Amino acid sequence: MRGNGGGLRVYAVAYLIFLYAPIILLPIFAFNDATIIAFPLAGFTTHWFDELWTTKALHEAVKNSLMIAFATSVLATTLGLCAARAGAMADFPGKKGIIGFVMLPLVLPDIIVAVSLLIVLRQVLDLTLSNWTVIAAHVLLCTPFSIAILNGAFQNLDPSMEEAALDLGENRWSAFRLVTLPLVMPGIISSMLIAFTISLDEFIVAFFLTGSNPTMPVYIWGLLRFPASLPIIMALGTILVALSVVLLTIAEYFRRRGLKRAGLKDTGGFL
Amino acid sequence: MTPKPLIQLSGVDKYYGDYHALRGIDLTINEGEFFSLLGPSGCGKTTLLRTIAGFEGVSGGTLMIDGKNMAGVSPNLRPTNMVFQSYAIFPHLSVAENVAFGLRKDPRSKEEKAKAVAEALEMVGLGGYGNRAAHALSGGQRQRVALARALILKPKVLLLDEPLSALDKKMRELMQVELIRLQRQVGITFILVTHDQEEALVMSDRIAVMFEGEIGQLDDPETLYRRPNSKRVAEFIGKMNFLDGTATAEGNRIAVDVAGLGKGDIAADQAPGGMPLGKVTVGIRPETLAIVFEGETTDRRICDAVVDEVVYYGDMTYYDVKVPGVDKPLTISMKNMIGRPVLDVGALTRVAWDERSLVVLAA
Ligand SMILES: Nc1ncnc2c1ncn2[C@@H]1O[C@H](COP(=O)(O)OP(=O)(O)OP(=O)(O)O)[C@@H](O)[C@H]1O
Numbered sequence: 001m002r003g004n005g006g007g008l009r010v011y012a013v014a015y016l017i018f019l020y021a022p023i024i025l026l027p028i029f030a031f032n033d034a035t036i037i038a039f040p041l042a043g044f045t046t047h048w049f050d051e052l053w054t055t056k057a058l059h060e061a062v063k064n065s066l067m068i069a070f071a072t073s074v075l076a077t078t079l080g081l082c083a084a085r086a087g088a089m090a091d092f093p094g095k096k097g098i099i100g101f102v103m104l105p106l107v108l109p110d111i112i113v114a115v116s117l118l119i120v121l122r123q124v125l126d127l128t129l130s131n132w133t134v135i136a137a138h139v140l141l142c143t144p145f146s147i148a149i150l151n152g153a154f155q156n157l158d159p160s161m162e163e164a165a166l167d168l169g170e171n172r173w174s175a176f177r178l179v180t181l182p183l184v185m186p187g188i189i190s191s192m193l194i195a196f197t198i199s200l201d202e203f204i205v206a207f208f209l210t211g212s213n214p215t216m217p218v219y220i221w222g223l224l225r226f227p228a229s230l231p232i233i234m235a236l237g238t239i240l241v242a243l244s245v246v247l248l249t250i251a252e253y254f255r256r257r258g259l260k261r262a263g264l265k266d267t268g269g270f271l
Numbered sequence: 272m273t274p275k276p277l278i279q280l281s282g283v284d285k286y287y288g289d290y291h292a293l294r295g296i297d298l299t300i301n302e303g304e305f306f307s308l309l310g311p312s313g314c315g316k317t318t319l320l321r322t323i324a325g326f327e328g329v330s331g332g333t334l335m336i337d338g339k340n341m342a343g344v345s346p347n348l349r350p351t352n353m354v355f356q357s358y359a360i361f362p363h364l365s366v367a368e369n370v371a372f373g374l375r376k377d378p379r380s381k382e383e384k385a386k387a388v389a390e391a392l393e394m395v396g397l398g399g400y401g402n403r404a405a406h407a408l409s410g411g412q413r414q415r416v417a418l419a420r421a422l423i424l425k426p427k428v429l430l431l432d433e434p435l436s437a438l439d440k441k442m443r444e445l446m447q448v449e450l451i452r453l454q455r456q457v458g459i460t461f462i463l464v465t466h467d468q469e470e471a472l473v474m475s476d477r478i479a480v481m482f483e484g485e486i487g488q489l490d491d492p493e494t495l496y497r498r499p500n501s502k503r504v505a506e507f508i509g510k511m512n513f514l515d516g517t518a519t520a521e522g523n524r525i526a527v528d529v530a531g532l533g534k535g536d537i538a539a540d541q542a543p544g545g546m547p548l549g550k551v552t553v554g555i556r557p558e559t560l561a562i563v564f565e566g567e568t569t570d571r572r573i574c575d576a577v578v579d580e581v582v583y584y585g586d587m588t589y590y591d592v593k594v595p596g597v598d599k600p601l602t603i604s605m606k607n608m609i610g611r612p613v614l615d616v617g618a619l620t621r622v623a624w625d626e627r628s629l630v631v632l633a634a
């Protein structure tokens with residue numbers, strides 16, 4: 001028995017190293033005073049972060065990405081909310097099939113989605129590529145995640161809650177606003193944060209569909225051609241990892257709080 | 272005082288797809304009545320209640336409440352309020368906010384509303400609980416909040432869907448009494464859904480027993496218990512022994528020959544489902560049979576029996592006895608009294624029965 005547990009422990013540690021070592025390299029080289037990414041380390045510097053502050057094109061890319069991520073999170077969550085509510089409360093023919101279909105982009109390879117969207121937007125609809133085309137594509141990618149999260153929120157919701165509000169004199173909309181919405185609000189916040197995070201660092205689809213102004217991941221990819229800017233990318237990467245961790249932590253916090261508020265047990269959430 | 276009809280259903284049908292959940296329900300419920308819908312699981316009690324509340328539309332027939340046709344009237348515009356089986360207390364609001372929820376469109380001042388809320392909470396025995404968080408309440412307290420929240424709107428009808436089924440036995444019995452008291456106090460029509468026959472008998476003025484989307488019998492509790500109109504009602508309400516028999520009409524009386532027990536001459540109202548003749552089923556309640564103990568005498572009819580099974584309940588003992596000529600053992604309930612022994616399995620004894628307690632049902 002003991003030997004068995006020991007073996008598992010070694011496996012777990014190796015797994016974690018494999019998973020996180022590359023990420024730990026990011027801050028190490030972001031603060032390393034050398035252009036070449038290699039050991040031994042050359043000394044501490046915040047120079048690469050200073051460089052981030054002064055690169056105009058990067059600022060544009062970040063602004064673009066934030067705008068896209070925000071619009072995506074709002075749109076995907078709104079769509080997810082409608083789908084999850086319909087899935088939880090309404091009854092219509094072919095419900096299971098339709099819900100399954102909506103969830104499909106979750107497992108489609110991004111590259112396929114990107115190429116087919118490009119064909120549709122350029123060849124079929126003849127649209128100019130812009131931030132809006134990226135937003136549309138990101139909404140497509142993020143909506144299944146939003147639905148998954150919000151489905152959880154609605155599953156925990158007693159369907160008679162909204163009926164009780166109706167029964168007490170509210171109409172359909174005010175019943176939804178006064179009862180359902182506050183009860184699934186933690187799910188909504190959690191969904192927005194996750195959609196925001198996904199959109200912010202999504203590369204493949206953005207690379208294909210971006211207009212004249214690149215998003216941040218696309219800009220980073222462009223930088224890779226210049227070995228001298230590698231440490232800058234490390235610095236940027238460090239900030240992004242920190243930001244992602246913070247956002248996901250907040251999302252998880254709201255999900256758990258929602259469960260607690262509804263007086264339910266944690267049934268294994270998204271994280 | 273003649274009862275004033277408040278809810279009238281005529282020929283109400285409800286389909287869920289192909290499934291016929293309510294089959295031509297005709298029903299009148301009166302003002303101020305405590306009415307129960309009783310029946311086995313899946314018979315359509317909740318469906319009928321939700322139809323009255325307006326959460327389900329009818330597929331056919333008409334539903335009138337207080338003289339108005341309810342077709343197309345949404346739940347928020349009906350003079351009904353509901354206590355849900357899950358209570359549906361809003362967990363993000365306090366107890367007082369829950370109770371005040373239905374008063375949002377009420378033109379009264381804030382102070383008057385607060386007073387009404389306090390009174391409603393007082394009425395259900397939750398005075399001073401207003402500031403509590405709703406999600407921290409016990410089952411019984413939730414139910415009281417749900418009651419206060421519905422009653423504060425002074426509906427014409429309060430609908431209750433198995434309101435006691437989530438409570439433990441003690442709490443359930445307490446709430447049964449509370450509900451009866453509350454209903455008398457406010458004078459509102461209560462419609463209670465339950466699958467617990469005892470609960471229905473204890474609480475109701477009248478009971479509709481439902482089977483598979485139909486009303487099998489509608490009567491006051493005593494009639495329902497003493498004169499069930501069919502075997503399925505008799506089986507569902509209380510315990511009943513069923514024996515084979517033959518019936519012949521003799522004027523407005525019936526002569527029945529009960530297999531194993533003998534002949535009896537009974538009044539026509541002992542066949543509440545109409546006068547079935549020929550082969551019939553005869554029902555006898557366990558408490559209308561009696562063990563005749565050693566040294567006791569009785570002027571009732573007597574037959575010999577052997578004790579087959581004894582179940583001791585403290586205040587009562589249930590015996591299953593075998594009577595020659597009766598194919599199944601008869602169940603008899605006896606009150607335990609000083610000087611009255613509890614018989615052993617296999618003991619020879621005598622059983623007294625009375626023709627006035629026989630119920631003749633279609634075979
Ligand atoms: N929304 C629905 N769609 C399809 N069938 C339904 C729906 N609601 C109820 N039914 C069916 O209608 C029948 C009656 O259901 P209902 O809930 O009224 O039963 P009930 O008497 O309240 O039973 P219980 O005591 O179990 O609550 C059941 O067979 C049920 O499966």
Ligand SMILES: [Mg+2]
Pocket residue numbers: 316317318
């Ligand atoms: Mg039910």
